[in-house]
Amino acid sequence: MTPSLFLFYAASALTLGGGMGVVATRNVVYAALSLLASLMGVAGIYLVLFAEFLALVQVLIYGGAIVIVVLFALMLTRLRELGGPMEHRQWPLALVGALGLFAVLAAAIARTGVPQGLERMGPPVAKVGASLFSQWAVPFEAASVLLLVALIGAIVLARPGGRD
Amino acid sequence: MITLAHLQVLSAALFCVGLYGVLARRNAVLILLAIELMLNAVNINLIGFAAFVDHEQFVGQVLAIFVITVAAAEVGLALAVLLRLYRSRASVRVDDLNMLKW
Structure with missing residues (x-):
């Protein structure tokens, strides 16, 4: 087992274990x-795939921002309770649906002729940045407007008072 | 040696875990967290394809940046909506949120 494969399995175990x-x-x-x-x-996993910039963004945005916001929301909504994973009466259906989708996807992956034995490579970060600000400049600006609108909307919605 | 199939299977598994969470949990905050898992599964796929197939443009990495941006906007807005709902209905259980049903 190569070191990168070992790292991949370790990161996968963390990912799936956390997800469960x-x-x-x-x-x-x-x-x-x-x-x-x-x-x-x-x-x-991003690091194993040579996407260092995205790994950094993942840690900063998800680890730094999203999880903190979720924790704040949890404290403000005071949720203790919770039944376990089987709290909903349709959980067997959900389980069948999820496992069935996984089976279909796994079969599709196994049968698809994805070229095997490809080298994995990553671009230098500068290249991602250059392409983001040249080829993808308009979508990038649209995304920043989207973030601004979401920010203003979140403030308006969460503000106390106002009409219900 | 890591192959593209490894990443695709991991991505599919993470997506299905998230799908189970969305379908089987009742707490709206937990459903939101499960949606985050599904978005991350998509990102793994995008970056896997960027690393293994697209050696010219690496479009997958750029698309993953956009997915992360939209996910951040979505979480911010959804949590604001949930706070509002909690204030007016004192609950964030999705079963209680049936005001639009008739």
């Missing part, structure tokens, strides 16, 4: 922390 923790836990705060573990595992 999010879905299966009874405590919402543990769910948020499991999500953090899972997202850090995803960052590790």
Whole structure:
């Protein structure tokens, strides 16, 4: 087993274990922390794939911002309870649906003629940046407007008072 | 040696875990977290294809940046909506949010 394969399996275990923790836990705060573990595992996978910039973005935005915002929301909505992963009466259907989708996807992956034995390569970060600000400049600006609108909308919605 | 199939299987598994969370949990915040898992599964796929197939443009990495941006906007807005709902209905269980049903 090559070191990169070992790292890949370790990061995958963290990712999937964290994901199961999010879905299966009874405590919402543990769910948020499991999500953090899972997202850090995803960052590790980005590193294995030579996407250093995205790994950094993943740690900063998901680990730094999103999980913190979720934790704040949990404290403000005071959720303790929670049944376990089987709280909903349609959970067997959900399980069948999820496993069935996985089976279909795995079969599709196994049968598709994806070229095997490709080298994995990553671009230098400068190249990603250059392409983001030249070829993808308009979508990039649209994304920044989207973020601004979402920010203003979130403030307006969460502001106390106002009409209901 | 890592192949593209490894990444695709991991991505599919993470997506299905998230799907189970969306379908089977009742707490709206947990559903939101499960949606984040699904978005990350998509990102793994995009970056895997960028690293293994697209050696000229690496478009997958740029698309993953956009997915992360939209996910951040989505979480911010959705949590604001949930706070508002909690304030007016004192609950964020999706079963209780059936005001649009008739």
